[in-house]
Amino acid sequence: MTNQRLSDLFEQMADIMEILDEDRFRIATYRKVARAIADCPQDVAQLAAQGRPIELAGVGKSSLQKIHEFVHHGAVQAHQDLLGRIPPGLLELLNIPGFGPKSAAAVWKHLKVETLADLQRVIEDKSLETLAGFGPKKAESIARGIQFLAAAGHRIRLAEALALADLIVGQLRTCPGLQEIEVAGSLRRGCETVGDIDLLAQAADGGKILEAFTRLPGVQRVLGAGPTKASIQFAWPEICNEIVQVDLRIVPAESFGAAWQYFTGSKYHNVKLREIAAQKHLKLNEYGLFAAGTSAEKSSAKKPSAAAKSLAGRTERQIYQKLGLAYIAPTLREDRGEIERAQKNKLPLIVELKDIQGDLHMHSPASDGRHEVAQLVEAARRLGYHYIAISDHSQSSAIANGLDAKRLRASIDAVRTLNESLKRFTVLISSEVDILMDGSLDYPDEVLAELDFVIASVHSGLTGPRQRNTSRLLKAMDNPYVNCIGHPTGRMIHVREPMDLDMELILHRAAETHTAMEVSASPLRLDLNDIHCRQAIDAGVKLVINTDAHDTHGLGQMSYGVATAQRGWATKADVLNAQPLRAVRAWVRQKRPR
Ligand SMILES: [Zn+2]
Ligand SMILES: [Zn+2]
Known part of the structure; x- marks a missing residue:
């Protein structure tokens, strides 16, 4: 610790x-x-x-x-x-x-x-x-x-916030009398960074839970503690260097869904829901959905009296239903058109973690990975995948021990041999080939042609001017062997700014050339971000959600990329690695010269 x-x-x-x-x-x-x-x-x-x-x-x-x-x-x-x-x-x-x-x-x-x-x-x-x-x-x-x-600011990254929330929730779950505990706020919406952590609980004796909460190991300061709510400053340096504010609210069962909806937000999503409620002569708040004009509304206190009869509140689904809306997944609740779609029952059927069939970006010890291919296969199988791609660095990435053509060929042979011994699982041989300064690739075409899947990534010169950056990517996509652009903007959350790119032009070309865009699930990257994912889908571009794992643990980070893609409204059909292997192979063939 x-x-x-x-x-x-x-x-x-x-x-x-x-x-x-x-x-x-x-x-x-x-x-x-x-x-x-x-x-x-x-x-x-x-x-x-x-x-x-x-x-x-x-x-x-x-x-x-x-x-x-x-x-x-x-x-x-x-x-x-x-x-x-x-x-x-x-x-x-x-x-x-x-x-x-x-x-x-x-x-x-x-x-x-x-x-x-x-x-x-x-x-x-x-x-x-x-x-x-x-x-x-x-x-x-x-x-x-x-x-x-x-x-x-002091926002922390999604993966760290989730790990902190899991730690706290795990400890509170051992408290006697706790009936339910859930994460709300931007964390539940899968935002890439989170300002504070919001928790809701339901318990026979809420006071006991709040007391346990304020005494958790890791509490730096108690900011406030009342009968139904407590706020703490929490730190757990093993997970994250920042001190994070965590709020816990105790909510009765009959309004748990209303509170969960309310505290999940976003603010803009909720404003619009309240407008829809008002049009229906209803009133929506964290206690439930009420008929307007009941004592809930008239009472000066926000909390409704016993006389106010709640029309919905126990579950979130009830609330959306009573407002005439299809249920909206938390990752979509940003007022980016989801409410209008829900009114017409035309929400996108967003991709889910269980849809992911394989992971197409990871490193083996041949470059800078820590686990052998066989270990990566084992871990991928445990995740329920049917295929992976080994995509080690190319020769220019000297720091990452990139492979020259000769070492790449040895890798290809080793993977082909391993494949012969595998049942119902396929290892694709790939490369994360460097996009050089002039947009050319770090291997000649005849080497790329031997690979099953090619990721092209920028690893140097990220601070260049927009025009140069953009033309580097455009030129890379024009190559018939490039199937995907890896971590397209190169940003690292709180560490490095994204490359200055003409994203519209790039996505247009990606659609034209049948080149997929990666959504790096690595918690530091989440690149493309949610906004660019949506833009890509609108442009007809396929996404690939990859972990860019450097060890078996990294393979488990897929959920962050899925959350990001969900926030970009990606459906299963939009995501290449949510398809079976033959579809991936067909996608690759489509671009290659015959
Ligand atoms: Zn990379
Ligand atoms: Zn990589």
Whole structure:
């Protein structure tokens, strides 16, 4: 649980020492220790507390001493000393993408920048761009980085929010008397980031559940606790570094569906539902659906008196039904046309996790994957899949140990041999081939022709101008062997901005060339995002929802991609890997020269 915190501490010591221009061997050592702790599967602090040996590569005696110090005193003197030597606001600057300790040292030393506000000032008065090593271009990119940071706010990524919610719900489920507990809010709608976590519960004795909630391990602060609601600040560093607000409401059974609907939102969806209710002379709120003019409406308190008779409220379905609407799945509730469709009973039949037949993007140890193909097959079988594609990196991705044509051929042979021994399961041989700067591909066509499925991805030069980025993708799609564009915009949530692309042009060409667009299910990517998914479907483009797994655990992240595709209104027919293998093969054949 504290591995991350310990690792961050060593990383921060290295950062500060780098700002102070101290011995670079010690800096490198601290960074190595930080990584070793972060990668260690055991809880290092726990080992230390129990007096058990800690065996981490590159961790020497003095670092071990610091780990023990942290476990026993909750702080490390050397870290405290370093903190005392720099202005406290300086470390915040390191969160700006592309702004490292050397930059921080330079602006501190030469421009007396000590805070984010100071940095913004020297960008505005242009003194930053005159500083050696900066220049107008870098200053502009830093300004964008600051904006990006501000926009990211304190929202946490979907996968982390779900993991935190699962942890909390799992513990509350053990409370006696709990009858039902559900997640609401943007988390239930599958939004890519989540501001806070909303939970609803129904219980014989709500007070007991709320009390247990405010005393959960991980509670940093109780923000408020009343008879039917409590709010906490919760942290669980093993899952996520942020502190998250979690609200729990206790709701009676007769209005559970109404509350669940209300607190799931979105705000805009709910506004429209209330308008529809009003047109029918009804009133909708978190307690239920009521006839307008009953005491529910007249009462100054929002909560209806016993006299107000609820027309619906026990389930969400009842509410939608009484409003004359088909049931709307939570991932669609954004007021993006779903209500009008529900009125005509013409909602899209959105793709579901159970529809997924295979995963067409994953890495084996031949490039940068951690598990052997046979292990990936096993894991995919457990998920109920019928096929996977092994898509290792191509030669230009040197950092990811990309394969040259010779190593790729060896991979092809190995996969073909493995396939002969498999029953009712197929491993396709693929490649995640790099799209080079000029839009050409990292393998010649005769190599690509040997593959069953080709993903083309951009891994470098993502910050280029729109026109160049766009033409790179257009040219790649024109290649008859390219079946899919991998993680099309290259964005990483809270880490890296998307490439500047003319998405309309790209999607038009994708439809024309029979090239699918990937929805990367990797929680950091979710790329295409929901908006672009919808745009792709409207343009007649097929989607492929892939995990881009680098180990068997990664294969289990498909649900995040499915949620994103659902939010983009994708049906089963829109998703290539929701089809049987022969349909995938036919799709590939359609584009290839005969
Ligand atoms: Zn990639
Ligand atoms: Zn990949």
